[in-house]
Amino acid sequence: MPSRTELTAWQALQAHASEMSKRHMSDLFDEDDLRFAKFSLQSPNILLDYSKNLITEETRTKLLDLAEACEVQSFRDKMFAGEKINRTEDRAVLHVALRDQSGEPLEIDGEDVRSQVKHELERMRALVAQVRGGDWRGYTGKEMTDIVSIGIGGSNLGPLMVTEALSAYNDGTLNVHYVSNVDGFQIADTLRDLDPETTLFVIASKTFTTLETMTNASSAEAWFLDKAEDKSYINRHFIAVSSNRPKAMEFGVAEENIFDMWDWVGGRFSLWSAIGLPIALNLGFEVFEELLEGAFEMDEHFRSAPLAKNAPVMLALMGVWNNNFLGRNAHALLPYDQCLHRLAAYMQQAEMESNGKSVNWSGERIDYSSVPLIWGEVGINGQHAFYQCLHQGTQIVPADFIGSVEPTLPIKGHHDALMANFFAQSEAMMRGISADQVREELGAKGMSPERIEEIVEHKVHEGNRPTNTILMQKVTPRSLGSLIALYEHKIFVQGIIWEVHSFDQWGVELGKVLAKGIQDELAPEAAIDDKHDSSTRNLIEYYKDARP
Numbered sequence: 001m002p003s004r005t006e007l008t009a010w011q012a013l014q015a016h017a018s019e020m021s022k023r024h025m026s027d028l029f030d031e032d033d034l035r036f037a038k039f040s041l042q043s044p045n046i047l048l049d050y051s052k053n054l055i056t057e058e059t060r061t062k063l064l065d066l067a068e069a070c071e072v073q074s075f076r077d078k079m080f081a082g083e084k085i086n087r088t089e090d091r092a093v094l095h096v097a098l099r100d101q102s103g104e105p106l107e108i109d110g111e112d113v114r115s116q117v118k119h120e121l122e123r124m125r126a127l128v129a130q131v132r133g134g135d136w137r138g139y140t141g142k143e144m145t146d147i148v149s150i151g152i153g154g155s156n157l158g159p160l161m162v163t164e165a166l167s168a169y170n171d172g173t174l175n176v177h178y179v180s181n182v183d184g185f186q187i188a189d190t191l192r193d194l195d196p197e198t199t200l201f202v203i204a205s206k207t208f209t210t211l212e213t214m215t216n217a218s219s220a221e222a223w224f225l226d227k228a229e230d231k232s233y234i235n236r237h238f239i240a241v242s243s244n245r246p247k248a249m250e251f252g253v254a255e256e257n258i259f260d261m262w263d264w265v266g267g268r269f270s271l272w273s274a275i276g277l278p279i280a281l282n283l284g285f286e287v288f289e290e291l292l293e294g295a296f297e298m299d300e301h302f303r304s305a306p307l308a309k310n311a312p313v314m315l316a317l318m319g320v321w322n323n324n325f326l327g328r329n330a331h332a333l334l335p336y337d338q339c340l341h342r343l344a345a346y347m348q349q350a351e352m353e354s355n356g357k358s359v360n361w362s363g364e365r366i367d368y369s370s371v372p373l374i375w376g377e378v379g380i381n382g383q384h385a386f387y388q389c390l391h392q393g394t395q396i397v398p399a400d401f402i403g404s405v406e407p408t409l410p411i412k413g414h415h416d417a418l419m420a421n422f423f424a425q426s427e428a429m430m431r432g433i434s435a436d437q438v439r440e441e442l443g444a445k446g447m448s449p450e451r452i453e454e455i456v457e458h459k460v461h462e463g464n465r466p467t468n469t470i471l472m473q474k475v476t477p478r479s480l481g482s483l484i485a486l487y488e489h490k491i492f493v494q495g496i497i498w499e500v501h502s503f504d505q506w507g508v509e510l511g512k513v514l515a516k517g518i519q520d521e522l523a524p525e526a527a528i529d530d531k532h533d534s535s536t537r538n539l540i541e542y543y544k545d546a547r548p
């Protein structure tokens with residue numbers, strides 16, 4: 001198999017990119033009134049407009065040729081069929097099975113995946129009904145008031161992002177708090193206002209070995225026992241979600257309080273499993289189910305729509321075009337919806353832990369970029385912070401503008417003001433403003449020609465900065481499910497095109513191993529290994545000497 005850069009389709013895109021780099025999107029719009037119709041599509045619950053990219057129909061055809069040459073459809077089908085496409089870990093990749101509503105049979109290694117998923121969902125439903133209905137009582141007979149979810153990375157970012165995004169659906173039955181950082185501040189700050197008699201902990205860890213989570217879980221247990229005193233009460237206050245039952249039991253969680261997840265669910269794709277318990281506890285099981293349905297609708301679209309009409313595929317291809325052929329190595333996510341304020345943090349893990357790789361499936365170093373730097377912030381706040389750089393900086397950063405037609409919580413006069421900015425920003429990034437236009441504008445205001453010439457270049461926006469617009473009717477559990485699944489599949493498609501293993505994360509291991517060794521060295525009497533470089537050794541020494 002030729003490497004990606006040897007593919008005819010890749011080389012055709014390279015040649016095409018050198019031509020397209022001479023064009024301006026503004027002209028492309030002026031030349032074609034049908035540009036929006038040609039380069040936008042409706043997918044379940046989501047309109048995707050990718051017309052504000054530096055593309056023509058020829059570009060799209062060439063990108064689709066690349067997708068075909070990389071066998072995107074065949075890999076997609078393998079994923080849905082449960083084949084072990086996560087080859088470095090020898091695992092299937094089946095987060096889609098967690099939200100499948102079709103009921104089609106699916107087996108992995110002789111195990112019936114559908115019934116496993118259904119069984120855990122029913123257990124979740126029962127637990128949520130008990131806790132929210134007040135039947136689940138604490139060790140003194142009181143109802144639960146607060147859920148503390150302890151987990152990090154994929155065991156935290158998804159549930160946290162979703163409960164924030166759907167906070168309008170919170171009926172106040174239960175409060176939910178998230179603790180991820182091993183910095184003791186977060187758990188201390190969370191627990192100081194809570195009562196052990198009415199607090200339920202959900203320890204979420206696929207491996208049940210993650211240092212941050214285990215440290216926080218132990219502190220939570222100590223805090224609980226400080227008041228409850230009797231270890232047998234733990235079974236009323238500690239739930240675990242893990243694929244490592246023995247470890248969860250060793251920690252002290254009662255067997256019936258452990259919810260399973262499976263090795264075919266990657267941590268960063270796991271919010272659809274029992275990792276999503278905090279969502280269901282906080283917002284109700286119906287909300288969780290609707291989230292799953294929305295994701296399933298996008299799965300069906302991804303599975304069946306022709307590539308040119310397939311939202312995840314087209315979103316992925318725009319990213320590949322900007323990154324690999326136009327050399328844009330950063331990508332901003334800009335939600336114009338306050339409730340999506342954790343979306344960029346969530347997507348950073350999903351995209352960068354998945355596709356932040358430098359070797360291909362054969363272990364050879366790749367000679368093109370994989371995932372760009374993903375970052376972002378709620379758009380309207382970003383306008384007053386970093387948009388200056390998006391409009392006039394030397395680095396062109398493609399961006400996704402994500403918004404909704406209806407506000408989550410309507411309040412007179414706000415939503416149109418927000419959305420006016422939403423539409424204006426991507427238009428400004430696309431069109432820009434030329435020196436002549438600036439001159440004309442300033443001249444009309446009566447500015448002297450000398451003064452105009454002094455400042456004109458500073459006011460020029462070159463434009464030609466690519467954006468995608470993603471528009472939902474409203475942020476609901478269903479549309480949010482579709483939105484997350486849209487990005488999950490985008491990540492999948494890009495991983496195939498970049499020929500990287502999207503479902504492992506070996507890159508996070510080295511730091512963990514080193515930290516374990518250093519933690520031992522931080523003990524007061526412990527020696528510091530002289531194998532450390534002089535910077536690390538001296539910093540550790542400095543820390544130990546300065547520590548009270």
Ligand SMILES: O=P(O)(O)OC[C@H]1O[C@](O)(CO)[C@@H](O)[C@@H]1O
Pocket residue numbers: 152153154155204205206207208209210213267268353505508
């Ligand atoms: O759920 P666990 O096993 O505690 O892991 C948490 C996170 O840690 C990572 O392994 C990275 O450190 C992520 O992939 C994962 O989501």
